[in-house]
Amino acid sequence: MTSSLLPEGFHDRLPPFADAAASLEARLLGAAFAHGYERVDPPLVEFFEGLAQRLKASRTIDAVRYVDPVSQRTLAIRPDITAQIGRIAATRMAHHPRPVRLSYAGQVLKLRAAELDPEREMRQVGCELIGLDNVAAAQEIVGVAVEALQAADVAGLSIDFTLPDLVDTLAAGPLSVAPERIELLKDRLDAKDAGAVAAIDARYLPLIEAAGPFAAAHDRLCAFDVGGALRSRLDGLWKIAEALDGRIAMTLDPTERHGFEYQSWIGFSIFAGGVRGEIGRGGSYTVLHDEGREEPAIGFSLYPDVIVDGGLSVPERRRLFVPIGTDPALAGAMRAEGWVTVAQLDAGDSPEAQLCTHVLTIAGPTGA
Structure with missing residues (x-):
């Protein structure tokens, strides 16, 4: 009998895990609220055209689409909530003094599962700071993410920083690369393919060796920095890490780009002991306004399902x-x-x- 089966990538969440996930979410949002991040609740479905304008191309393909029987227009079920927060900030809250601090929680749905991530439906919780992406804003966002997870008793936290626009910055200046080869170079650096990188431009090889524990990796990047093109980014990154020093473990992988395609100068992934894969990620990006203007922003998303499924934050039954x-x-x-x-x-x-x-x-x- 197949009537009780669920589609691939979907599953029921049973006690005590459903209760644990709800409790975890409440504690995460409570910590965010204490820092001034007020909650918004966008709908699960939007017109695909509008959502696609704010989702980057790599995420648009994740959206489940169908024709609305009422409007006869194509609708999309959100694969990510961040773009919806950007829409709200750019339209209904465009008049709000900047920066505006917003938090959210809700389900997201992907058209297909990734090879290493079989789930197609998951819960997403996060915070977005719209109107700034400077060092102070980045310090706050990273700090709130860490504090929220610690308030939820998630142990063994570590954070891996990256510089999403590093190659673009270098390729447009001191280490020029033909425009048609930049994307390939980024891809090969991300894959740590030294042979392919050398074939494109051997001057970028030191970036592969720069990944590792934060302080050592930061020093290597500073030594590599050609013409000081990365100085402001590296100084800012150091200040962000300084604010976390001693609280969690930190690493730096300057060429990591998977999932950071739409981030600008900083990106980060969050991990927890005993959990396979990341439990959250964030970084700086831009919010698109209807008139074409782009506004700086920075935020993070956390994935409670991953945390609970990893055996963390599941309280003992009493x-x-x-x-x-x-x-x-x-x-x-x-x-x-x-x-x-x-x-x-x-x-x-x-x-x-x-x-x-x-x-x-x-x-x-x-x-x-």
Whole structure:
């Protein structure tokens, strides 16, 4: 029988993981709210044409599209929420003094799964700071991301920085490269293919060796910096890292570009101990206004499903079995103390059946 099967890339989230994901999301958003990031809630579906203008080409292909029976126009289910936050900031909140701080949470849907990421539907939580992308803004965004995850008890955090426009900056100036070969050069640097990089322009080979622990990689980049073209970026990156020093582990991979195609001067990926792959990413980018003007912005996205599925932020069950005849006021007092109470509704019910860790007695909770 196949009626109960789900499409590839989709799955049900069961207890206690669904509750854990909801609790994690609430703590992440709570930490963001404490820093002034107020929540917006864009719709799951938009007109494809408008969404495509704000999604970069690499992400447009991820959008599930269909024809709206009402308007007869093509609609798209969002594969990413960041572009929608940009639309809100550029239209309905265009009058708001800058910078504007916004947070969000919601489902996203991808047309197809990646080879290393089989999920097509996932939860995305994040913050966007619209109107600035300077060092101070980057320090705040990175700091809020780390603080939010630490507030949610996500351990073993590390962050990997990158400079998305590094090759473009060098190729347009001190290490000029033919325009038609720049994308290939970026791709081969990202793949750490020294032979292919040497065949295109051997002057870029030191960038492959620059990746590693942050301080050492930063020093190597400073030594490599031809004509000081990267000085402002490297100084800014150092200040951002200084604000995190001692709080989490940091690395730097200056040519990492997968997933950073639309970022400008800074990008970062966040990892957690014991979790395969990244649990979040962020960086600077631009928001497109209807009149064609671009506005600087910086933000981050976190993926609660990945964190919970990795075994992090799943609290131990603490369920209190309340036998028939127990004074309701006593059970209420236990809930006020943080217990989850599960009432016995039938004489045949038991603490084991209800996955309870404790039983409520007149003397108080006792081990089940």
